Amino acid sequence: MELKDRVPESLRNNVLIVKVDELFRWAHANSIWPLSSGLACCAIEMMSTATARFDLSRFGYEVFRPCPRQADLLIVAGTLTYKMADPIVRLYEEMPEPKYVIAMGSCAIVGGPFADSYSVVEGIDEVLPVDVYIPGCPPRPEALIDGMLKLREKIMHPERVAEERAKWAERKKEREAKQA
Amino acid sequence: MKAAAPAKRTETYLLNMGPQHPSTHGVLQVKLTLDGERILKAEPVLGYLHRGIEKLMESRTYVQCLPYTDRLDYISSMNNNFGFAMAVEELANIEVPRRAEFIRVIMAELNRINSHLIGIGTLANDLGASTGMLYCFRDREYILDIFNEVCGARQTFHYIRIGGVSGDFTDKARSLTEAFLERVPKFLAEYDQLLTGNEIFTRRIVGISPMTAQEALDLNMTGPNLRATGVARDLRKLDGYSVYGELDFAIPVGEHGDNWDRYQVKLKEIAESAKIIRQCLDKLPEGDIMAKVPKVLKPPKGEVYSRSEGTRGELGFYIVSDGTTKPYRVHIRRPSFVNMQGLDLMCRGMLIGDSVSAYSSIDPIMGEVDC
Amino acid sequence: MKQRYLTAEELARIKGEFYTVSIDEEERPPIYVSPEEFLPLMKMLKNDHTLSFTHLSCLTAVDWKDTIDVVYYLFSELLGAYVVVKVKTIRNHPEIPSVTSVFPGAEFEEREVYDLMGVRFTGHPDMRRILMPEGFKGHPLRKDFTYKKPAPPKATRVGEIEKEADL
Secondary structure: OOHHHHOOHHHHHHOOOOOHHHHHHHHHHOOOOEEOOEOOHHHHHHHHHHOOOOOHHHHOOOOOEOOHHHOOEEEEEOOOEHHHHHHHHHHHHHOOOOOEEEEEOHHHHHOHHHOOOOOEOOOHHHOOOOOEEEOOOOOOHHHHHHHHHHHHHHHHOHHHHHHHHHHHHHHHHHHHHHHO | OOOOOOOOOOOOEEEEEOOOOOOOOOOOEEEEEEEOOEEEEEEEEOOOOOOOHHHHHHOOOHHHHHHHHHOOOOOOHHHHHHHHHHHHHHHHOOOOOHHHHHHHHHHHHHHHHHHHHHHHHHHHHHOOOHHHHHHHHHHHHHHHHHHHHHHOOOOOOOOEEOOEEOOOOOHHHHHHHHHHHHHHHHHHHHHHHHHHOOHHHHHHHOOOOOOOHHHHHHOOOOOHHHHOOOOOOOHHHHOOOOOHHHOOOOOOOOOOOOHHHHHHHHHHHHHHHHHHHHHHHHHOOOOOOEOOOOOOOOOOOEEEEEEEEEOOEEEEEEEEEOOOOOEEEEEEEOHHHHHOOHHHHHHOOOEHHHHHHHHHHHOOOHHHHHO | OOOOEOOHHHHHHHHHHOOOOEEOOOOOOEEEEOHHHHHHHHHHHHHOOOOOOOEEEEEEEEEOOOEEEEEEEEEEOOOOEEEEEEEEEEOOOOEEEOOOOOOHHHHHHHHHHHHHHOOEEEOOOOOOOOOOOOOOOOOOOOOOOOOOOOOOOOOOOHHHHHHHHHO
């Protein structure tokens, strides 16, 4: 006897049967709690996204947490300098699994207009595994919303995340070998 | 006889705030030395957003330098563009058309309102009134609509160029600006209801972190932070650069230099800026918006220090030219950076919770502090 | 906008009081002074009631490849004018007296000049780097500054990320 046959006849149209981890992923993908950590210019656009006109809460993502222990998404919004790189790694490590990273703006992707500066890290994927890249300087709030919806798709398909992180780990190993 | 009890003694301890802290406005770190709940010393640790803009500018042409000023103080980009363009124009002897000057002043004042709205909004948010922030950001969007119309960007505009402005002030922009000016008294009244008359809010800021005029002058502070202590120094009046000399506006000042005064000065400056924009719209002449600037700009040898009233105080650009297409040295006198020196004085003797309102009322933007 | 600088008579008066002051006869006349007479000159500029240059507008330094000039722009609301004071320092060992005893608000700016240009200010209350991290080598704004970007920090729990990727 299949599981759905056990449901009483009268309730059959009101019951959905899914796997537990799929249900969990579905819930997670629709209620991401981002860490409210802004580095530079993009942080202002991140704040605008959360406020009245763009209203990120339509998608259930408005619960910005100031503490990394309560957050599951790190939006790196702004230029990462070498001085700030250690704290950002630490913030990432303090976040509980499963966790995701969005690189918002060209500074976070490749260093942006400051790439040839002596103090700027050329892209946060040198430091952290990034799931979604949002180009722009700064990206408009619509772009951030689009990026978060892309992330939703990724959370629903964890095999894609795993594949990309494996590639990232490989790239990191290669880079370290080159530096050594 | 009982043995004498050991003498009670307390020890100071160090509390670290930031660089990741919800109320430090970006990546500011502050080391607080505490005696119980009282702050003995507050030492800001800067540099978490130091991108080396001054060095980068040495390897860019004058025209290429301009976008970097956008990212300096990223919520008052227009004022930064304005300051840098003025410095280069003085160096290269470029005369700006009159229409462009008026458009520049309109944009700079709109940006001042924008910046003060964020300042007030984040102050409210840091003290727990999230509604205040939502209201301020709602009204800010109407200003961004105007910027979007004239230059297509929401934040890093690159609109004020060397020799003029990049696009004309269209009829649509004018109607948007007029509609915004009608909103100004309405939303100011709303803030008065929401925040100014709110007892919880006022108790957190009235009489907190006071500063005398002499202390502020000694620390070279400028902008709303200085005016809140009662010194009516505003470079728009004092220097009368661009067309500010022809316009009629007042300089709002505070009395005690506490957080309340800093908040009030910002609110009143919004009203004054609206007045300036109104006059500019009425006086806006027809004509060119861009002077004839050579494609390859080579200012003569020499140096210039040109300052303007940014949203946070005296914004100065010191440029040394060696006669080539690239500046030999650029130094930016950043008002937030100099004003940060006041933090120690403002926090001293206050409670830990009050340090948060001190950061917010100084209103530093870390992109400008760290450069 | 053209700023007003000190007139020839006013400059001549300053020159009369200090031996080492020399004035470049250009469009914007800076006052060059030796490090020894620098502090007395600043005190006089600030406290003299006919000058009263009470606002230190800008403090910076320029690397001229053989010397490093420290530049001060002072503004007087009384005269509505600037005065530009420059001190030449030896590039290998740049050191001048700190101006914080006259203008307490110069503290951060002097630390910045030390950090980025390597000029030491004697008598400064807290002469440390302000923008670059402690332990950084070199002074970025010097013209001969060369720098190789360091390896970015390693996450200490990198292994876990990789393990997760193996899933």
